[in-house]
Amino acid sequence: MISNRIKEIPFSGIREFFELVQKSKDVVSLGVGEPDFPTPEPLKDAGIRAIENDYTSYTSNYGILELRERIARKLKLKNGIERDPEREILITTGVSEALDLAIRAIINPGDDVLIPEPAYVSYKPDVWFAHGNPVPVPTTEENKFRVQSEDIKERITKKTKAIIISSPNNPTGAVLRKKDLEEIADLVIDKNLIVISDEIYEELIYDGERHYSIGSLNGMEDLTITLNGFSKAYAFTGWRLGYAAGNSEIIEAMMKIHQYTMLCASSIAQYAALDAFDLREDVSDMVRSYDLRRKLLVRGLNSLPNISCIMPKGAFYAFPNIRESGMNSEEFARALFKEVGVAVIPGNTFGASGEGYVRCSYSVSRETISEALERIERFMMSI
């Protein structure tokens, strides 16, 4: 009944564990991957007004022009990327859709796509769906999980077509520095590759680090597809709204798939998001709040036996090393849940180089972090 292609794609073995956690009543979960704030009131109100005023029809395949114009202005001011709102920005159903479109728009069967890992779980399957060949580029704790250009270079072959980078990174919280991006850009320009840059965690960045967009670097204008959205900065996950920006040829190709599959992103979400970029204060309050909880979680983890954790510079995840426990990531996550009722995500979910680590979200209340730390301590003492 099922196509061979889809049958070949493995189900993650950890799925049933996740289902178990999902159903359990009494769990302290550090497994969440979305903001713990509600959508800011002005955006909620704008969404309600959109419904009341019948802004509930299909929109242009590209998305409503007014939102594209605001995205263009934001890209210019904040990211140093100049894009024509008419033809070089496509509004999508979350970054997830934009990612799939970007890959399908540029990948031929058999093309290699480099993926620095640990990485978000969709990258690899999306490449498979496009009949491409994902090539992991491992990153290491020693390098703060920032991908090294020599590790990329080593894996570039004639078949290499693209590289997917994400900074700040889910699950490691790593933030690429300008120098990292310049080195990647040199390789990309030299080998004529394309960068898909997932910047959804852009706003969540700490310790004075800065977010740079690789698409703003010289010579990268036409070689970068910049992906971003509203989910993480504006607590907008369930609305499903993202966008892609790149040269008109690529964006048009992505639009071609989008118009036949999604048609357009939710009109309600698009109208609700129009004023999102004005909410600077809400965003900075949220960032500050994550920052405090980040310190509490990471320093708390480091005070426990047989766990060590580097301080993540972005997103809302800590990625502690649990090798000293003598367990692998999955064993650790399962035992931690079974013994003390704390849920974390095994690091190997995000690629082989995540083995030996677990992802802990600090997008949870201060009380949850403290309770989780107490329980993890009890667990670590018992093994």
Add this chain to the structure above:
Amino acid sequence: MSKKDIDNEILKLLENDARISLSEMSTMLDIDEEEIKNRIDRLKKTGIIRKFGTSINWKKAGEHRVLSVIQVKVVPQQRAGFSKICKEISKDSRVKDLFVATGEYDLILLVEATDIDEISKFVTEKLAPKKDIVGTYTHIVLEEYKRDGVISFDDGAGRLKISI
């Protein structure tokens, strides 16, 4: 960060949960515990922190209490304005909050009592006899949906426990 900013960071943490420990605050704010303790003492002394209390759902605890919102119309007095009467009413331990507000009535009181009779006594024996008070309008609270910023119902809205 300025001195005031640090104080406000401490206040925000305490506003959210007064039981947060000094060591947790120290970890989160990168300030040593001693300094945080001193700052909190000062904030308490200067009245910026009114008190450390607990928001309790007494109905769930099985204890009966009646909450009422009472609007009061007052004739302002020469020199004293509303201040004299407001201070007098504030002293009554049943008065939880007292505001001077715009609108048809001048004062808004939140009054908590053990039963309706006590509310009635408060209005008829405490407020009514005062010659400056020319009218009252009493609302008995029937249900609480949100109190002290905390919603008291579970409508199932919430996040998945696991999302990648």
